[in-house]
Amino acid sequence: MKRYALALDLQNDDQLIAEYERLHRNVAPEIQQSIRYAGITQMEIYRFADRMFMIIEADDDFSFAEKAAADAANPAVKAWEQLTWKFQKAIPGSNPDEKWVVMDKIFELSPSE
Template sequence: MQRVAQIVGLAPEAVTRYQELHASVWPDVLRTIHACGIRNYSIFLREPELLLFAYFEYIGEDYEADQAAMAADPVTQEWWQLTMPMQRPLEGRAEGDWWAVLPEVFHVD
């Protein structure tokens, strides 16, 4: 199992709509997330900075292939067309990343 933490900004005018969308995520999007090996997925909002922090656990065997499968899913693409314009990627993220990946510095079970 691989733990993943990510961060991205959120546009001030999008806070309410972003929360509304995530209060009732489309079932097909949730099925794709699950099919791609993602479990225990949470997104948190830090105000007043308007930073979204996401955490999930990946239980699959090929993270890149599963991420590509998710990106190829038409319903997920439609979902991202709604949510991505609300987000503000941070400077310094890895090339090709939308959300900046955070390195794990501590974990205890």
């Protein structure tokens, strides 16, 4: 099992943020299926102000490149990405074409012995 942490910013607009959260309360089954089909077994998204943080747990053979290729061929996912991009903005330091950016792990608390 692999675990990833990703970050993305939202447009700093209370109405847009509220609408974005509303959209995520009822994500279409086709979008959820595309996530599962890619090998993602668990996904959580958190928000503070206009910054979002996503935790993904995925199968060992999960690949962001393969997920991106599958998404590019899926009309439902392409429509979802186009819709949600109006609420989102690239995080500082990301490439112009990046949305969610994988974060580097810098600390882990080990279980006490």
